[in-house]
Amino acid sequence: MAAPRTSTRKFLGRLSLPERNFVAEALRTETVGGVLLLLAAVTALIWANVPALHDSYESVSHFHFGPAPLGLDLSVQHWAADGLLAVFFFVAGIELKRELVAGDLKDPKAAALPVAAALCGMAVPALVYTLTNLTGGGSLRGWAVPTATDIAFALAVLAVIGTSLPSALRAFLLTLAVVDDLFAILIIAVFFTADLNFAALAGAVIGLAVFWLLLRKGVRGWYVYVPLALVIWGLMYNSGIHATIAGVAMGLMLRCHRHQGEEHAPGEHIEHLVRPLSAGLAVPLFALFSAGVVISGGALGDVFTRPETLGVVLGLVVGKAIGIFGGTWLTARFTRASLSDDLAWPDVFAVASLAGIGFTVSLLIGELAFDGDPVLTDEVKAAVLTGSLLAALIATTLLKLRNAKYRALCEDEERDEDSDGIPDIYEQDNPAYHLRMAEIYERKAAEHRRLAEVTGGAGAENDGPA
Structure with a gap:
């Protein structure tokens, strides 16, 4: 008797209608936020590099305010990195929770692809950075800098160049970025935690327990949760663990599955309210006070000669593309999955190249990795900007080659000849x-x-x- 044939599974095929609608709404907000992020980065570079404006940029960035007795007398730059980014990671926590209970990560077989792609897309850039610095005699402290993907910046690039990626590829990019954010959070928590203040940490844990209990009891009202969230954030900051971890933890606690009779789960509703704040204010302000590095011809030349900065550039441009594409191909090969008939492997490589735009979290990790060395911190930031720009240019070229095909697929997805609101x-x-x-x-x-x-x-x- 012949052995039964193993059925192949398609990936990057058409999404279900509810998932497509959710992805479209999420990416619409991220795209707008990404354009604002791009404008903020350009503004920061102009502000920091115009001689008449440079001193004011430094003065504003390093201006301190906040309650000193609570250990929160921080500079504007620190408030942006530790405070505003907590909102960004709060949304990332909700996204991750939703993916785990209702999205692609719910099904282990479907989750294997983006998880493997994200893991390889972080491991290979770290390896590229490490090898570059081992051979060049540089510092290994920045190995995590090129591991992150900035979904908002990537979508801003798509918006600027006018490429209409099919919803399946956009959803893959979004899920990949969500998993990427999770591992970036773990890297920050494990590798960039200073001396622990156990009393503050215990207070933060108790606050999180109260937060969870109130959610389970069905207590409603922003006036309950917002003050509690601020207390948890302050305690987490003083504990020595990066304060953004508090945002992730609270996001993961929200319920993202619907009960009978509910139009939206609480997590979905809160994400809908908070996402514009994250994408439209928190992340652009972080970029404004983190991307302002002084760039000269000599500084740009140093990016390609100093091992730490070269490792970041190669990690983002080469490591990300090879890691994500390789992880995707290997997963498909060994799980007997086949690519959607409408797409080709060069499409996957183009998206993998786009994921080399590692702006927000890469800048944050760069600040943490080289804390105490402002010169090298600025050089690494310049490397992140350079690597992200190169990745964007390469991805733009690759995507433009297939733009006619993407446009036809998107038109098929959007066509609604009977005008009933359903494609x-x-x-x-x-x-x-x-x-x-x-x-x-x-x-x-x-x-x-x-x-x-x-x-x-x-x-x-x-x-x-x-």
């Missing part, structure tokens, strides 16, 4: 859909026949519907 491609197996389409075609044919009669038979040879 036709999602109704093709529904008999009611075919009945509606027959009525539409018959109406068009009748209009065409009437037009032919009025014009004396002109066009009668084309009596079918348009």
Whole structure:
């Protein structure tokens, strides 16, 4: 008896309609936020590099304010990195929770692809950085800098260049970035934690327990949760663990599955409210006070000669593309999954190259890795900007080559000839859909026949519907 054939599974195929709608809404906000992020980065570079403005940039960035007795007398730059980014990571925590309970990460088989791609997309850049610095005699402290992907910046690039990626590729990029954020959070928590203040840490843990208990009891009201969240954040900051971890922890506690009769889960509702604050304010302000590095011809030359900065550039441009593409291909190869018929492997490589834009979290890790060395910190920031720009240019070139194909796929996804608010491609197996389409075609044919009669038979040879 012949052995049964193992069925192949398609990946990067068409999403379900609810998942497609969620991804479209999430990416719409991220795209707008990404454009603001891009503008903030350009503003920071101009502000820091115009001689007449440079001193004011330094003065504002290093201006301190906050309650000193609570250990929170921080500079504007620190408030942006430790405070505002907590909002960004709070949204990342909700995204991760949703992916785990209702998205691609819920199904282990479906989750294998983005998880493997994200892991390889972090491991290979770290390896590239490490090898570059071992051979060049540089510091290994920055190995984690090129491991992050900035989904907002990547989507901003797509918005600027006008490339219409199919929803499946966009969803893959989004899920990949969510998993990437999770591991970046773990890296920050494990490798960039200074001396621990156990009393403050215990207070933060108790605060998180109270937060969780209130959620489980169904207590409502922002006036309860916002003050509690601020207390948890302050305690986490003083514990020595990076304060953004508090945001992730609270995001993961929110319920992201719907109960009977609910239109939206609480986590989805809160994410809808907070995401614009994160994408439109928190992340752009962080970029404004982190991306302002002084760039000269000599400084740009140093990016490609100093091992620490060269390792960052190569990690983002080469390591990310090879890692994500390699992880995706190997996973597909050994799980007997096959690529969607509408796409080709160069499409996956182009998205992998786009993931080399590692702006927000890479800048944050760079500050943490080289804390106490402001010169090298600025040089590493310049390397992050350079690597992200090169990755964007390479991805733009690759995506433009297939833009006509992407545009056709997107038009198929959006077509709604019966105007019922549901794309036709999602109704093709529904008999009611075919009945509606027959009525539409018959109406068009009748209009065409009437037009032919009025014009004396002109066009009668084309009596079918348009």
